[in-house]
Amino acid sequence: MIVSSTASGLPSPHDPRPPVCVLGLGLIGGSLLRAVGAAGRTAWGHARSAATADAAVADGYDAGTDLADALRRADRERAIVVVAVPAPAVDEAFAAIAEHAPNATVTDVVSVKTAVLAAAREHGLTGRYVGGHPMAGTSESGWGAGFPELFRDAVWVVGTEDDSDPDVWTQVAALAFDCGSVVVPAAAVEHDNAVARISHLPHLLAEALAVTADAGGPLALGLAAGSFRDGTRVAATAPGLVNAMCEGNRDALLVALDDALTLLRDARNTLAQESSTAPLVSAGHTARTRYDERTHTVVEGIVPGSDGWTERMRDAGRRGGRLHRPDEDSFM
Amino acid sequence: MIVSSTASGLPSPHDPRPPVCVLGLGLIGGSLLRAVGAAGRTAWGHARSAATADAAVADGYDAGTDLADALRRADRERAIVVVAVPAPAVDEAFAAIAEHAPNATVTDVVSVKTAVLAAAREHGLTGRYVGGHPMAGTSESGWGAGFPELFRDAVWVVGTEDDSDPDVWTQVAALAFDCGSVVVPAAAVEHDNAVARISHLPHLLAEALAVTADAGGPLALGLAAGSFRDGTRVAATAPGLVNAMCEGNRDALLVALDDALTLLRDARNTLAQESSTAPLVSAGHTARTRYDERTHTVVEGIVPGSDGWTERMRDAGRRGGRLHRPDEDSFM
Incomplete structure (x- = not known):
């Protein structure tokens, strides 16, 4: 040998x-x-x-x-x-x-x-x-x-x-x-759960944001600034790559997407019923701060x-x- | 005078x-x-x-x-x-x-x-x-x-x-x-509809992403890279400012948020039933491209x-x- x-x-x-x-x-x-x-x-x-x-x-x-x-x-x-x-x-x-x-x-x-x-x-x-x-x-x-x-x-x-x-x-x-x-x-399953939350979900949210903003027409796109640009940056990625990533991690991504949908639905209801966005905004700020200070x-x-x-x-x-x-x- | x-x-x-x-x-x-x-x-x-x-x-x-x-x-x-x-x-x-x-x-x-x-x-x-x-x-x-x-x-x-x-x-x-x-x-109403889509909705999506990623614990936050950082940047904004913006534009934001929820729910169902993210990803890429080329x-x-x-x-x-x-x- x-x-x-x-x-x-x-x-x-x-x-x-x-x-x-x-x-x-x-x-x-x-x-x-x-x-x-x-x-x-x-x-x-x-x-x-x-x-x-x-x-x-x-x-x-x-x-x-x-x-x-x-x-x-x-x-x-x-x-x-x-x-x-x-x-x-x-x-x-x-x-x-x-x-x-x-x-x-x-x-x-x-x-x-x-x-x-x-x-x-x-x-x-x-x-x-x-x-x-x-x-x-x-x-x-x-x-x-x-x-x-x-x-x-x-x-x-x-x-x-x-x-x-x-x-x-x-x-x-x-x-x-x-x-x-x-x-x-x-472990493989832990990896997949984690990247569903920090990599694959961000792609789907960016795509949804891009479509929703675009539905506002040229006026909306013309007013778009930093929050839109940052929030949709990864929507510029080639669709084939995004689909391969997301579809290859289907089960974990479904769990992460359901978590995000629950948060957004709850926020929608609180905004409609109490005219408040405080619960989600407060939790989001806490989470992002934890990331910054990790x-x-x-x-x-x-x-x-x-x-x-x-x-x-x-x-x-x-x-x-x-x-x-x-x-x-x-x-x- | x-x-x-x-x-x-x-x-x-x-x-x-x-x-x-x-x-x-x-x-x-x-x-x-x-x-x-x-x-x-x-x-x-x-x-x-x-x-x-x-x-x-x-x-x-x-x-x-x-x-x-x-x-x-x-x-x-x-x-x-x-x-x-x-x-x-x-x-x-x-x-x-x-x-x-x-x-x-x-x-x-x-x-x-x-x-x-x-x-x-x-x-x-x-x-x-x-x-x-x-x-x-x-x-x-x-x-x-x-x-x-x-x-x-x-x-x-x-x-x-x-x-x-x-x-x-x-x-x-x-x-x-x-x-x-x-x-x-x-017009005021057109302005409010537009900024709901390009400014206020991005904030709520960023908050939801931050919370969902954080739920993955230190492993998820430790793997987070560009797509998470960009997608949650505005979640670092002081909560009081975000709430004032979003709550002050409640009605228009509810419409934009419902649009995004519909897109994400549809994507969730397509992923669950057909193991595909293609429809949302394709639409998002088209929208972001329209922004880049506006x-x-x-x-x-x-x-x-x-x-x-x-x-x-x-x-x-x-x-x-x-x-x-x-x-x-x-x-x-």
Whole structure:
């Protein structure tokens, strides 16, 4: 078995920083390939489109269009395979990994986690898969839009299930650290519930606000200022991306949307009956103030693989904890 | 009768740029006193609080706490009185104007217009009152927060009713121009409907989003990024200000809120039944794109007082039209 040399010199599969094989070279995957390269790791990418692969090669990166070839290499070198394809293509990617890279560890950077975890189980990847979600992005897409600093200081959720393998978990966390991110441990379902509230719901509210304001005609749009502009900014996102995100997190989004609908219906009734908006406005101000004043505890001392480590990690995540990159000398 | 000398040298009451008496020296009134002073107009202000009046005087402005005195001077000099007090204090201000300044023209800068117009009629100010609303502000308040450029390039709605007096209307428009704003003509009810959609509804949606996200706990707030921050920015506004705005525009806000609730309920049902968010997301994207690509026609050639001028002005406003400051040589 060929094992690539890594910075730490540890052998696979316990090497926390193995080579990296990136499937999908769009904004996220392309930025990741650049970032881990900049961090000194051996990395190569696969793109379905020859134009994308050619662009990556022209920029000095190792990329190609032969999926089986990229995965067989990942298997030989005990790489970590990062699935960075759009959500609808995850299933096909996992099938190819199951076939061509039975020894590689696997993660992903898709914005929903429950469905991806279920697909990983279905394809028999349990034990060598740990999901991830870097909370980073721009309104651009494609290889050309990527840059190695995209993930710097971002939050990278690392999937933490009861049966998560500690070595794989450590590899995914190290990937996040190498990209400059901090790590928040969370179970897939907790992640999906959280992003429904802070990412998917804001999109639906922005769309509804844009439509309601537009119904006021050019007079209303002509008077629109900061509150409208900020409140509808994400409505400018390409509809296909918004639908994919929201529909991929349907169940959690329904719960968050119902919560918001209840609040707004109650506010409507209080305004109609008591001419007051005070209850909602007061609660909203309190909530936003809590966000502005939030602090993050740094999670330390939970060793992956130690007794109860997944539950302790998740508990720390629930309380707003984050893992920072350890000093190189004491790397996990 | 003492008539102050003005730039155009025209006599009152047809002088479009008479002296200015500002009631209320908070952010808006204080900025207005500074702006018209910078434009070379005679101006003085009234503040209820001695500390505020003293601060204005210390900054070189003409200000005091004797309301009757300020208004009697406005009457003598045929000034335009600008009511810049909080909405709940408008009634009292109009009563004082009716008593002490029977010859002055009157406008206001309050963010709702139907209720203020009704109060003006109630106090017998019809014929010498034309409402206004500069779409400008910051999150700060008080004299100290004001600055003369606050209104530069802002939209200033000028109330345009069937019985609006053309001379008073012209005075209010000139006030907006002197502050560096453009003028959008609109009836009070049209203004209120528009701002319900582009200003008051965004506040309620932001509050609901903040509360719903906060219900996700520290994990959700810890993952929150751009879409949450932008979508909840105005939830940081002082609750008293938000309630005053929203409650003062109750009827129009209920209509806008019902529109948004219908959209969100429909989206909820489509997501639950068809696992799709496409209809709302597509409509929202179209609406936001229309906002980004909106153009403003410059309204010219409608002479206040000419046949059908109020309806022509309102019609232009409905189509997104704006009046720009005329050249000094051809000032209205």
